[in-house]
Amino acid sequence: MACDMVYGIWESSIQKLPKYLGALQKYNPGTIVEWQHKARDTSTGAYVIGYSLLLLQLSMKNHIYLGSGFLNNSADTLYEGDGVSALFLTAMLVSQERGRRGICLISDRHAGITRAVRECLNFVPPNGVHRYCLRRVCSNFNSKHKNVVLKDLCWRAGSEYQIRKFNRIMEEIKSQSLEAFQWLERIDKEKWTASHDGGWRCGILTTNMSECINGVLKGARRLPLTAIAEMTFQRSVHYFRERLARSTVMLANNQLWTDFAYKMFTCWHQNSVEHTITKYHQFQQSASVVTRRPGGHGVNTHVVKIANRECYCGKWTQFGIPCSHAQKVCAAYMINAASMVKDYYDIMTYKNTYSKSFEPVHSEDYWDVPGFELVHDPTIRISSRPGRNQTTRIHNDMEWA
Numbered sequence: 511m512a513c514d515m516v517y518g519i520w521e522s523s524i525q526k527l528p529k530y531l532g533a534l535q536k537y538n539p540g541t542i543v544e545w546q547h548k549a550r551d552t553s554t555g556a557y558v559i560g561y562s563l564l565l566l567q568l569s570m571k572n573h574i575y576l577g578s579g580f581l582n583n584s585a586d587t588l589y590e591g592d593g594v595s596a597l598f599l600t601a602m603l604v605s606q607e608r609g610r611r612g613i614c615l616i617s618d619r620h621a622g623i624t625r626a627v628r629e630c631l632n633f634v635p636p637n638g639v640h641r642y643c644l645r646r647v648c649s650n651f652n653s654k655h656k657n658v659v660l661k662d663l664c665w666r667a668g669s670e671y672q673i674r675k676f677n678r679i680m681e682e683i684k685s686q687s688l689e690a691f692q693w694l695e696r697i698d699k700e701k702w703t704a705s706h707d708g709g710w711r712c713g714i715l716t717t718n719m720s721e722c723i724n725g726v727l728k729g730a731r732r733l734p735l736t737a738i739a740e741m742t743f744q745r746s747v748h749y750f751r752e753r754l755a756r757s758t759v760m761l762a763n764n765q766l767w768t769d770f771a772y773k774m775f776t777c778w779h780q781n782s783v784e785h786t787i788t789k790y791h792q793f794q795q796s797a798s799v800v801t802r803r804p805g806g807h808g809v810n811t812h813v814v815k816i817a818n819r820e821c822y823c824g825k826w827t828q829f830g831i832p833c834s835h836a837q838k839v840c841a842a843y844m845i846n847a848a849s850m851v852k853d854y855y856d857i858m859t860y861k862n863t864y865s866k867s868f869e870p871v872h873s874e875d876y877w878d879v880p881g882f883e884l885v886h887d888p889t890i891r892i893s894s895r896p897g898r899n900q901t902t903r904i905h906n907d908m909e910w911a
């Protein structure tokens with residue numbers, strides 16, 4: 511009852527949603543709103559809300575709700591947690607139409623998502639690739655084979671950056687269970703392993719990163735739809751303002767890159783001091799780098815070719831930051847390793863991402879009347895029966911499984 515007084519009842523809130531989203535677009539040009547609906551009685555222009563909740567949820571989780579401002583400026587990797595929607599891929603196509611390339615979609619192995627990606631003919635390199643959440647692959651693997659040792663090996667195989675180490679772990683899985691090995695062999699290696707990814711994932715193996723937006727949505731579940739939309743918009747504005755303030759601090763500290771890249775580059779630079787190097791080809795700026803593990807045990811040799819921006823340890827390709835071996839070779843050839851950090855870590859890129867300003871939505875008196883009516887279908891509302899999970903947190907894909 512108190513919820514109804516503050517946020518309105520479900521039925522009226524659903525009717526209000528098209529008006530609110532229209533106002534959002536009106537005051538924030540560039541905002542994308544797509545409707546998926548079940549038409550019940552087109553003669554009266556009424557639509558039954560069937561998928562709009564899913565649409566809204568996906569929209570918010572994948573930043574479509576924030577329109578072109580977010581899609582065109584955020585990092586190249588997008589994440590998809592739960593649910594299936596062609597809308598998401600539509601948004602990526604919109605993004606591509608605006609000249610955006612190099613998008614990596616990380617999702618579970620849901621057949622609907624795979625089918626939607628397949629039907630999206632433009633979603634191929636260099637425009638985009640589809641990758642699987644490694645955590646999800648391991649979960650499916652364990653459901654099938656029910657063995658924690660094998661599950662751990664599965665994670666190690668997927669997260670390893672070097673092909674030789676991946677092959678070694680796969681042989682270990684094969685020696686323990688041929689069936690488990692064959693199950694993994696049936697999945698495209700480029701879709702679930704860091705070693706075969708080719709650098710698309712930017713070092714991100716799971717959909718965990720998508721949960722950063724969960725903080726924005728926390729507490730919004732179970733409210734009437736328009737209240738969810740209003741709350742999400744307000745919190746997103748706050749989210750952007752916080753990060754813009756952080757970028758100002760980083761600039762004041764004369765940081766070249768975001769905190770993550772700065773930490774990785776510095777750590778690898780310190781490690782590079784311990785390496786020894788043999789220079790080979792001047793034109794390719796190639797070299798072999800020998801590393802020793804702490805304590806003096808174990809020796810590894812890595813081949814680096816600066817001209818190709820690659821080290822056979824795989825980390826440079828994956829993270830876009832010269833690894834310790836590459837930094838050692840750069841120093842030997844008098845090359846500035848810092849200049850080869852990918853520009854998406856650049857502090858100005860980060861600042862530009864969050865510099866987009868949003869305009870407040872005026873009061874309801876100024877909202878336009880949409881050209882259609884949205885009707886609530888009570889049969890699709892989630893019940894609030896006793897014992898049902900009342901958490902305010904947004905669940906991730908693992909929990910929906």
Ligand SMILES: [Zn+2]
Pocket residue numbers: 812821822823824825826833834835836
């Ligand atoms: Zn390396």
